[in-house]
Amino acid sequence: MDIQLLRGDITRVEVEAIVNAANSGLFGGGGVDGAIHRAGGSAIMEECKIIRSKQGGCPTGQAVFTSAGNMPYRYVIHTVGPVWRGGADGEPELLKACYTNSLKLADELNIISLAFPNISTGVYGYPKQLAAEMAIDAVGSYRSKSIRQVVFVCFDEENYSLYQQLIS
Numbered sequence: 001m002d003i004q005l006l007r008g009d010i011t012r013v014e015v016e017a018i019v020n021a022a023n024s025g026l027f028g029g030g031g032v033d034g035a036i037h038r039a040g041g042s043a044i045m046e047e048c049k050i051i052r053s054k055q056g057g058c059p060t061g062q063a064v065f066t067s068a069g070n071m072p073y074r075y076v077i078h079t080v081g082p083v084w085r086g087g088a089d090g091e092p093e094l095l096k097a098c099y100t101n102s103l104k105l106a107d108e109l110n111i112i113s114l115a116f117p118n119i120s121t122g123v124y125g126y127p128k129q130l131a132a133e134m135a136i137d138a139v140g141s142y143r144s145k146s147i148r149q150v151v152f153v154c155f156d157e158e159n160y161s162l163y164q165q166l167i168s
């Protein structure tokens with residue numbers, strides 16, 4: 001798998017599918033979740049409602065998918081990162097599971113290229129250095145059937161420079 005790094009807005013990256021850092025109710029919100037729902041329009045929220053009524057949302061560490069609405073992607077994969085509570089509450093395993101379960105779902109959907117935001121590093125408060133190390137480790141150790149390219153999309157400068165140091 002080719003791993004790339006970009007600074008910017010995940011709704012403007014050229015890939016087949018993008019990952020959203022959602023909440024377990026799939027209610028939408030701020031940060032990258034808000035940006036994705038704004039860019040994709042109401043169709044994504046309608047599909048989230050259906051998932052909520054069928055299975056009650058998406059547990060932390062798991063992943064579900066919807067269409068991408070108005071965005072030119074095949075899918076949005078919604079995963080739910082852990083809220084940082086000091087690190088002894090299963091946060092590292094749950095963050096790793098977000099990446100691995102999103103990759104597994106992308107494989108099932110025959111996705112060739114996938115973009116990730118820096119899950120949990122906004123309002124969920126996960127330390128950025130630890131999250132970047134986990135993200136790169138999880139993606140780097142995953143053996144994919146269909147995915148050829150993974151793009152880490154960093155919105156803020158701090159994450160971008162952390163990823164630059166870890167990837168180069």
Ligand code: AR6
Pocket residue numbers: 008009010011021022023027028029030031032033034035036081117118119120121122123124125153154155156159
């Ligand atoms: N493109 C890429 N990354 C972005 C964008 C964007 N347009 N906007 C922000 N980021 P957060 P979390 C980065 O808070 O910590 C939501 O309200 C941002 O710089 O979006 O997993 C959900 O509904 C940060 O590095 O997600 C949940 O309730 C990263 O995205 C909750 O926040 C993640 O920040 C999830 O919290």
